[in-house]
Amino acid sequence: KQEVTQIPAALSVPEGENLVLNCSFTDSAIYNLQWFRQDPGKGLTSLLLIQSSQREQTSGRLNASLDKSSGRSTLYIAASQPGDSATYLCAVRPGNDYKLSFGAGTTVTVRA
Amino acid sequence: EPEVTQTPSHQVTQMGQEVILRCVPISNHLYFYWYRQILGQKVEFLVSFYNNEISEKSEIFDDQFSVERPDGSNFTLKIRSTKLEDSAMYFCASRGNGDYEQYFGPGTRLTVT
Numbered sequence: 001k002q003e004v005t006q007i008p009a010a011l012s013v014p015e016g017e018n019l020v021l022n023c024s025f026t027d028s029a030i031y032n033l034q035w036f037r038q039d040p041g042k043g044l045t046s047l048l049l050i051q052s053s054q055r056e057q058t059s060g061r062l063n064a065s066l067d068k069s070s071g072r073s074t075l076y077i078a079a080s081q082p083g084d085s086a087t088y089l090c091a092v093r094p095g096n097d098y099k100l101s102f103g104a105g106t107t108v109t110v111r112a
Numbered sequence: 113e114p115e116v117t118q119t120p121s122h123q124v125t126q127m128g129q130e131v132i133l134r135c136v137p138i139s140n141h142l143y144f145y146w147y148r149q150i151l152g153q154k155v156e157f158l159v160s161f162y163n164n165e166i167s168e169k170s171e172i173f174d175d176q177f178s179v180e181r182p183d184g185s186n187f188t189l190k191i192r193s194t195k196l197e198d199s200a201m202y203f204c205a206s207r208g209n210g211d212y213e214q215y216f217g218p219g220t221r222l223t224v225t
Contacts, residue, residue, distance in 0.1 A: 004154075032212055041221070043219045044155070044203060044216040046216070089155065097160075097168060098145075098207065099145070099160060099168060099170075100147075100155075100157060101157070102156070103154065104153070105154075
């Protein structure tokens with residue numbers, strides 16, 4: 001059974017600092033990995049999707065890397081802003097079906 | 113941009129009552145999913161649905177749960193007799209044929225009292 005772990009569980013940084021969020025998964029036979037943002041009490045906003053054949057994906061200030069063999073992904077957020085405060089979830093899609101396995105998330109607070 | 117919608121945004125019900133959560137997937141999508149997130153816990157897969165039948169379901173999805181596509185646009189999750197532990201945010205997602213990505217709706221917060 002796929003287990004997805006996110007470390008740290010919470011992170012507080014001053015505005016302008018770069019953020020590094022980690023995700024690890026136990027079964028490397030994945031099809032893709034997705035990063036989501038969740039604001040308190042709200043839905044899931046997809047940020048980046050990395051296919052298993054890719055090493056990284058970038059969107060604006062966001063960059064996600066994937067090392068499938070070691071079961072790790074990292075989300076980098078450059079020059080953080082207070083508006084980046086949210087919970088960030090990673091989710092893994094296995095190679096043989098479509099159900100996503102989610103991590104518990106990293107809750108980020110960016111202090112002005 | 114097309115999006116998945118869900119109604120209601122918040123539903124309060126008494127224990128033992130039936131609830132139906134509604135989702136309108138993106139119009140040309142063929143694959144549908146329900147997930148739930150109990151407060152403070154991980155998002156968990158419940159069920160996937162394709163071609164008018166369940167493709168896969170988790171251990172959580174017991175006989176109290178059912179899904180239906182009653183018409184060409186809606187996708188529903190029914191809980192027959194709600195329990196306190198069914199209180200959670202329920203997310204619907206849909207995917208097009210050949211798509212890599214599931215697109216999530218904004219969720220329905222279900223509170224069982």
